[in-house]
Amino acid sequence: MYKLDLHAHTRFFHWNEGEPTRFDPVGASLLGGVARRRDLDGVALTNHDYYRPYDHDSSLATIPGIEVSTTRGHVLVVGPDPPADTEPEELTPEAVVEMAHDRGCAAIMAHPYRNSTVSEGDAELDAVEINGKHPQRQSRVRKLAESLDLPLVGGSDAHYPFEVGRAHTMVDAEEPTPEAVVEAIRDGRVGPRVDDRLSNRVLHEVYQRVHEHKGHV
Template sequence: MFAVDVHTHTRFFHGFESRPTPVDPVGARALAVVARYRGLDGVAFTNHDYTADFAVPGLVTIPGIEVSTTRGHVLVIGPDPPAATRVGGMTPAEVVDLAHQRDCAAIVAHPYRNSTVRAVEAPFDAIEINGKHPRTRDSVERLAEGHDLPTVGGSDAHYPFEVGRAHTLVDADELTPAAVVDAIRDCRVAPRVDTWLPHSLLRALYRRIHSEKGHLTEPEWLSPGVGSPPGEE
């Protein structure tokens, strides 16, 4: 059994063109130090709309990317994610097709924050319990059960000290990108959420920030996905 954070970021700031920036190696190494300290065996680097493929000492790195689709974010992790994607350039279904063509897993990221990806009918491989908003865990698990999908845990760390606050237990004989994909598809994964007080306080701050931005959505089980998707009227 391996502990893997499937949703991390190696750059500290966002809003740049979708390309690697000089801060990336620094962010990757700093994140790896914290991840090892917290007992993680591996992390997926999933920067927004480009793949950061770094090797770091003492930690298995899973290539990945967080794709900004027309309806919200989708994580693509595995042996061969796309090198870069255009913000809003693909639908969620197109991203799933691309992920599967490249032997990767497609995961619905933070389904109740700034997203209506959860309402899209596409063959996703898993749904994420996000480390910034684990209060939605019951809703995410209900959503996953309705789609017969496993749940995974990802910290969504944009700063190294956040890594591991949510992560995934992966049941595999070895920890490789392909083995992680296989474990997700075979439902041999389980999410874990850290209840450490500093993380809980930070989550409250994120909730306030995202609420003020209008990015949080409460589940509506009779009509899931109601509301305008990001970028649409």
């Protein structure tokens, strides 16, 4: 059993989305350092609409990934061969799922109740995410996953290294390789965990107010 954060970003802000920056390797290194201190076994690097591999400590598994901005909301694609780039709001969720499966990856519905209608479409996703920024929505997300007959995963949605692991996924696999993680997700051998320490609860309140102010529902 492995503890993996399946939703993390290498940048500290949302600026210049969809394109790599020269600071991304620094962010990847800091994410890895925090992940190890929090006893995680691995992290998926899922930047908005691009994927680039970065060198990392071999003691931590790095799962390739990308957070695709579809026409209906965000979908995480994680696995051995995510696309290097996607055009924001150009692909439908159905197209993203097809692309993910063609590349041997899993497609995950990200933060389904924040600025997203992915759940209302016909995309045959592999899992639904309990997002680290919105743990108060766990009950709704669990009911959604049950109605869709899909497994649940957890991801921090970290944009700052100290956020890593606040939500993560327990993965039942022999090893934390991208291929094994994809297989475990599709087989339902995964489960979300939320770190409910005081600092995270305070952070949840901050994010809730920020997203309400932005009109993200």
